Amino acid sequence: MSENKAHLLLVDDDERILSLLSTYLNKNKFLISSARNSTEARCLFDYFEFDLIVIDIMMPGESGLELLKSIRKQSNIPAIFLSAKGESKDKISGLEIGADDYLSKPFEPKELLLRLERLLSRNKIERANKTKGSVEIGDKVFDTQRLDLYHNGHFIKLTSLETSLLNFFILNPDKTISREMVINNLNLSQGKQYLNKRNVDVQITRLRKKIESDPTNPRHLKTIRGKGYRFLP
DSSP: OOSSOEEEEEEOSOHHHHHHHHHHHHHTTEEEEEESSHHHHHHHHHHSOOSEEEEESOOSSSOHHHHHHHHTTTOOOOEEEEESOOOHHHHHHHHHHTOSEEEESSOOHHHHHHHHHHHHHHHHHHHHHHHHSEEEETTEEEETTTTEEEETTEEEOOOHHHHHHHHHHHTSTTOEEOHHHHHHHTTOSSSTTOOOHHHHHHHHHHHHHHHOSSTTSOSSEEEETTTEEEEOO
């Protein structure tokens, strides 16, 4: 880990787990804040800036799924779900909401540590891409400051909706993005640019024609069957 400690928010109604993970992760150079339920988590999230959040799914009152769904309306903070459930349907629900990873209880603290470090490393790369001002998409280049797309120096015209879609995917590389996340994050659930799940697919098809060398066999904007899409620069 770097000298600058990553600040993690742990949310779990099991105080024993909170204590165990807090002690272990502190020893591994993390700064830890913990919450026993969604209400406590919201208060902490409003007052502190976190680098990553770890959430138990099954909690009294508001579930971890509901908590992350509301957080995703304002933040793309990396998130890992913890749960005693191991069924695939629970994993799918978490991924659809916007979780980056899923760990079934019981687990070794070392495994959680490795997953945290992987996510934080990936997030660091994403921030670096934003800072450098451009992202390469095969033989295309997207200017993240001007929000313009180029091919060999030639400007490629995008509609405002295509620009918003592409920028959203670029800000969330290598993540499974559901259709609901596209609609919610782009605030396109009403007004002239109304989107529903079906015409999200239509817009993705149009965008592929502008960024992919072979839109019928996309390399960068892939469909994840039953889940949504994933962008790979």
